[in-house]
Amino acid sequence: MTHRTRIKICGLTREADLDAAVEAGADAIGLVLYERSPRYVSVERAAELARRLPAFVTPVCLFVNAAPALIEEALQAIPNALLQFHGDETPEACALPRRPFLRAARVSPGVDLLDFARQYPHAQGLLLDAHVEGYGGGGKVFDWSLIPPALPAPVVLSGGLSAANVTDGVLRVRPWAVDVSSGVEVAKGIKDAALMHRFCEAVRAADAQLAAL
Numbered sequence: 001m002t003h004r005t006r007i008k009i010c011g012l013t014r015e016a017d018l019d020a021a022v023e024a025g026a027d028a029i030g031l032v033l034y035e036r037s038p039r040y041v042s043v044e045r046a047a048e049l050a051r052r053l054p055a056f057v058t059p060v061c062l063f064v065n066a067a068p069a070l071i072e073e074a075l076q077a078i079p080n081a082l083l084q085f086h087g088d089e090t091p092e093a094c095a096l097p098r099r100p101f102l103r104a105a106r107v108s109p110g111v112d113l114l115d116f117a118r119q120y121p122h123a124q125g126l127l128l129d130a131h132v133e134g135y136g137g138g139g140k141v142f143d144w145s146l147i148p149p150a151l152p153a154p155v156v157l158s159g160g161l162s163a164a165n166v167t168d169g170v171l172r173v174r175p176w177a178v179d180v181s182s183g184v185e186v187a188k189g190i191k192d193a194a195l196m197h198r199f200c201e202a203v204r205a206a207d208a209q210l211a212a213l
Contacts, residue, residue, distance in 0.1 A: 002211045005170050005203050006177035008060060008156065009196060011039035013189040018049050020193035025200040028058040030084065030181070033066065033074060038188040039181070043070070047077040060084050060102070071097055084127065091119050100124045102156060106131040107142045117151050126151060127179060130159035139182035141165065144173050163198035170206035178203060 009021040010030030021029055031046040032039045041049070050059040058081075061074045065087035074081060075097060083101040085094050094101050103123040105116050108131035117126055128147060130140035141160035154176035157169050162183030170178065182188070184195040 003174075003207065005175065005207055007200055007203055008177055008179040009181070009184060009191070009199075010060070010062065010179055011037075011181040011185075011189055012049060012191065013039060013041055013045075014191075015049065015052060017191035017193075018052055020191065021196050022054060022057055024193070024196040025204070026057065026196070027177070028060050028082070029053065030060045030062055030179070031078075031081075032062045033070065034062060034064040034086070036064075043074050043077050046074065050078045050081065058082055062086055063089075065089065068093075068096065075099065082124070086127075086129075091122075094120060095122050102127050104129055104158075107146055107159070109143070109146065111146070113146070113151060114148050117153050120153070123153050125154040125156050125176060127156040127158050129179075144169065147173060161199075163195065163202045166199060167202045167206040167209075170203060171209060174210070 006027040008028040008030055009026045011032055012018045012029050018029055031041055034040055053059060059078055061081045062084045063071060083099055085101060086104040094103060101123060102125045103120045104127040105113060107128050130142040132140055139160050156177045156179050157173050157175040158179035161169060161178055161180045166178055180199055184191050184199050186192045
């Protein structure tokens, strides 16, 4: 069976951008519930955006060391959300909401991704991002050769992706999904419809090349 790489576009803040992301072919959209992020949206705003999504496009709520009350509030407002933990959350904290979740790992030389993955056996996937100061995406590409070939969870490739490099990323890493934010923006939190289309087309081009092998 031909694999179709899933596409997540993260950091949506506007209705027009969300609609354009869906039209471009996004499988999931990310809503950042971390107040220090320039792409932050409140739970109320995230719920407004999530309600615009058609069936089979998944809202993903991104948290960074959030209080359990905030996570519960988001789940009440967006009951079909997938959770993404992007801070220092323990395995117990990630599992506590008893909901499907992604666990982000910041990749740098010396980081043992196999050990990290074993700590989060219930994660639906591991989102691999570049190691930067602070939390959240930094728009930086990391060394993809640091990814072990047999991680025990689906890989979501992130970190500085754009239409210019995502085809190569899919061909080299063969991830379950890719995640983009700054690579399809004209300003932080402001997406560009043409860039989102080009990004999704580049992912599909990589899938077509893999299917032809």
